[in-house]
Amino acid sequence: MPRQADNDDGRSLRAVNYDEQDGVTAPAIPRPATRGGFDAMAPDADEFLQRAGRGDTDAFAALYDLLAARVFGLVRRVLRDPAQAEEVTQEVFVEVWRYAGRFDPAKGSAIGWVCSLAHRRAVDRVRSAQASADRERRVGATFGPSDAGAGYDEVAEQVELRLEYERLRRCLDGLTDLQRESITLAYYSGYTYREVARLVAAPVPTVKTRMRDGLIRLRDCLGVGA
């Protein structure tokens, strides 16, 4: 690492000396394991993303290999259309590259950072002007409250059968129907809470609250957080 070589003049205390390229205090100390064992690949992703932030294209390629299936899977789930999903996935990774220098590992994991960027972009696309008229129709007419549960069934179908995600399924099953529908329709189909309220024929404040208390219940069930 260059930062080691820089200090080889022997006048320096290694523990204090460091260079930063992303505005983060980052002495060469490995990060502790991430929460809950959900992401064994998290430390790799963090390292690859930080290196990508310094212009390392090999590290960026490694990051792509690690996360492409997640990003594409999530984006396609929200957009439904494989061609659009491919386009958005490409945009997401290029944006990851552009902003990699601004990733701050003190504020969260690289996987979380990439994942939430991908989700936001997918949702932006699905809500874009082109799609909105179409969606309005669907929300208003085609979908009725009885169809709302479909969101969850499809998700359940696609949930990977890894042990960790078995746990997620169990935790989802522990929610009330309205909590589960509100969360899955919002997250996996990209609806706003107002749209979800119309879909499930529930008052807007109720849906807002169910999203929050449902997520809190999931958080506790999954053992996520501080």
Next chain:
Amino acid sequence: MTSPEAHTLTGAYALDAVEARDRAEVEAHLAVCPSCAREVRELRAVAEILGGAVLGTPPAGLRERVLREINGTRQLPPLVTDLDRERRERRRLRLLTVAASAAAVIAFAALGAVGAVAIDQRGELADVRAQVESLDSVLAAAAATSARPMAGGGQMAVLELGGKAFVDMRDLPNLEDGRVYQLWMADESGVHSAGTIDGKANRAARLIEISRNVVSMKVTIEPAGGSAQPTSPELVDVPIQRAGG
């Protein structure tokens, strides 16, 4: 939007289920509500797990297209957020109220912790990280009072600590390939190299042993590997202020 309203939107916000207007309002609220910000972080971690549950096989050729596109795409420099700036400003104000020598004592006590940090590296990693970060903030805040702008951009602060100089350089502009920043110690006899800093670093900190004769720290731009003597004009010259005279 009133705070209680923004409060109930944390779930929808974490799911990206808010409209742009709501999003801005929630974010404004999060900036002033640490417990809400914490809740959002936790709920986003749940969303991350929901996201990890749907995998897909990316189309063939996508990898190549992405890698080709990034090769022609410029990266953005790291961002100093308002929050960072505020935090730094607060630290600075707090430390300004302490006499310079007292600040040096605090920083020096923290240095003791660093010895332990180096030894404990294999042990409590999270603690170590927190200690190093708090050490950095103490040193950087104490040094900040001496910060000087550098020609061409960036700033450098120097804090003398009983025979060592803590050098803190920030907002350094990227140098062209093959160029590095080089630190120099100046005394009556001339200048002596105190090591180099990667030309692409945005921030760098060094703890350097200095003799009593050193009067200031300077920086120049040099070819990779550094020079025996400066070959370009100095960017900054920060006098050493010795605590306790």
